[in-house]
Amino acid sequence: MTAMIGYLRVSTEEQASSGLGLDAQRESIQRYADAHDWNVVWYVDEGLSAKSLDRPQLQAALDRVHVIPKRRDVDGIVVAKLDRLSRSVHDFSGILKLAAARRWSVVAIDLGVDTSTPTGKLVANVMMSVAEWEREVIGERTSVAMQAAKRAGRHMGRVSMLPQATGERLLAIRVTNTLAGTAAQLNTEGLTTATGLPWTGNAVAKVQQRLSAH
Incomplete structure (x- = not known):
């Protein structure tokens, strides 16, 4: 049974x-x-x-x-x-x-x-396809924004390259999770760092600090 x-x-x-x-x-x-x-x-x-x-x-x-x-x-x-x-x-x-x-x-x-x-x-x-579509749309919008900023002569650092939705998700998860827990959750959701790598607790800490400073 x-x-x-x-x-x-x-x-x-x-x-x-x-x-x-x-x-x-x-x-x-x-x-x-x-x-x-x-x-x-x-x-x-x-x-x-x-x-x-x-x-x-x-x-x-x-x-x-x-x-x-x-x-x-x-x-x-x-x-x-x-x-x-x-x-x-x-x-x-x-x-x-x-x-x-x-x-x-x-x-x-x-x-x-x-x-x-x-x-x-x-x-x-x-449902998974819809989630993947959302991620691709966010990535496309970010790419367009980066190209526009580049043409305008603005510097785009790694945190700026991070999709806004990913940054917002990181901060939301971090409210109730440890650094390691936040990294694990982001990886589970299929979200990567600005360089396309899996998240670590150290990466979460660095991005959180930079986002909070903006």
């Missing part, structure tokens, strides 16, 4: 205390699991926002599914609604890429995403 992690999240302490938001999510997941003959192992983050993936129970769930397949005791993660898992297309795209690489399933019941099925994989691939 398939075993899935049922991930639940509410964003306020009031919702956590009342149990109303959690109960509705649990019921939706259990109903879906019963229809597919799944066992469910529950992971719950109470009173936490979805603005980043840095949540204790979500990280524990990701650690559990991200071991090699032969040692894995669960087959994936299921959520009642995508926004319980992530409100960022880039964050969700990163999770989907991790799942595909390690061959575990992601299920978001409200959107019909179920990567254990052909149709669910198609929906997931469309």
Whole structure:
């Protein structure tokens, strides 16, 4: 029998205390699991926002599914609604890429995403394509801006070469994450440094300092 992690999240302490938001999510997941003959192992983050993936129970769930397949005791993660898992297309795209690489399933019941099925994989691939398109559009706009600045005789340093959206994302993640955690999250989302390299904690610190000085 398939075993899935049922991930639940509410964003306020009031919702956590009342149990109303959690109960509705649990019921939706259990109903879906019963229809597919799944066992469910529950992971719950109470009173936490979805603005980043840095949540204790979500990280524990990701650690559990991200071991090699032969040692894995669960087959994936299921959520009642995508926004319980992530409100960022880039964050969700990163999770989907991790799942595909390690061959575990992601299920978001409200959107019909179920990567254990052909149709669910198609929906997931469309979402990842949208995320990639957004990154390419941002990169194209940055390139045009750099060329215009060059023609105007303005110097473009490495921080200036960094897409504005990447810089803003870095600062947003940094609010609730360590330097290393921020670097890991940026890499998970497929974002690179101005020179196209993976992020490190040291690189995050340098860019944060320069962006804050502007």
